[in-house]
Amino acid sequence: MGAMKVQEAKARFIESWGKMASDWGINRTMAQVHALLLIAPEPLTADQIMEELDISRGNANMNVRALVDWGLVHKKLRNGERKEYFCAEKDMWTVVRQIIINRKRRELDPMLKVLDEIAGVEENCPESTHFCEVVRDIRKFSCKANQTLDALVKADSNWFTNTFLTMMR
Amino acid sequence: MGAMKVQEAKARFIESWGKMASDWGINRTMAQVHALLLIAPEPLTADQIMEELDISRGNANMNVRALVDWGLVHKKLRNGERKEYFCAEKDMWTVVRQIIINRKRRELDPMLKVLDEIAGVEENCPESTHFCEVVRDIRKFSCKANQTLDALVKADSNWFTNTFLTMMR
DNA sequence: TTTTGTTTTCAAAAGAAATTGAAAATTGTG
DNA sequence: CACAATTTTCAATTTCTTTTGAAAACAAAA
Helix, strand or coil: CCCCCHHHHHHHHHHHHHHHHHHCCCCHHHHHHHHHHHHCCCCEEHHHHHHHHCCCHHHHHHHHHHHHHCCCEEEEECCCCCCEEEEECCCHHHHHHHHHHHHHHHHHHHHHHHHHHHHCCCCCCHHHHHHHHHHHHHHHHHHHHHHHHHHHHHCCHHHHHHHHHHHCC | CCCCCHHHHHHHHHHHHHHHHHHCCCCHHHHHHHHHHHHCCCCEEHHHHHHHHCCCHHHHHHHHHHHHHCCCEEEEECCCCCCEEEEECCCHHHHHHHHHHHHHHHHHHHHHHHHHHHHCCCCCCHHHHHHHHHHHHHHHHHHHHHHHHHHHHHCCHHHHHHHHHHHCC
């Protein structure tokens, strides 16, 4: 069997990255734009993104901006040019760290807040006692996960790949 | 400020659990059924789930079955009764482990397979060289994540809460 | 200031996903 | 077997999400 052509490989990468993201509750197009910029050797303009992915200007704009908000894509300006160029953060550890930071803030933190509040429910019958037990257990666990993620975010790339993973053997 | 009433707290828990899940690409109702069973002191029937969450029979059936497939809910039969009862796995470590196992199999594994395939693309121009670099970097990272998750799944609850998290300080 | 190139917005349309509910299938019981 | 209780299925519907594209806003240059 012959080796795959680079154009086919790129298309497969963009498709899979998008599929994976949408499984994880992230807009498919946002992930495809991210994938496209990850494998682009040079920064791209909005027009190039529209062209490559065959999407509208509004869509391209929205999703590029979301990626910039997530800290996964950077805006680049070239002197003498009015167009904006975009390029993806290529360091995988930084990419993962940014994703952890964002999802933690948007999803884990609000859940922890709710758990805190409902853990203080009045406990005056067997039903509420059982409820409190379950909630406190989940709360304890979530706090640990929270701490772990904080530590991971602070850790640097080498620490992660070397120390942490060797230990995991 | 007075303590929250248990009925309100339960409703808040079910709502938040569902919200969090849908952010993560999981059917909201599936998570609400899960939340309901987590805080139910006794196993519930399909009819009780329909009643509590105000959903249709078909919906209740689909989502309970999905939860059983995920290993998060167990079917219980009472002798002399034809109805099926359902109760949630209450051990949080088991819950998290099951979720990791399922999502890994459904989403990480297929992505790794694609990365393997496209990492072998023919490398005969600067463009394909850059592409290969990026893909191999992502692949290396994903393999590490994969190993880490495997180790986590094998680890037991105490190991997680004690060893791992203490180290994370 | 006016023109021109570029980005942003957002209401409407299209598309995807979840839900319903009634019919069909299944399963235990007399 | 026939009956009754229960679960499962799935086409039609509803609901939620994403995308489009044209108009508005913006910003650099003339």
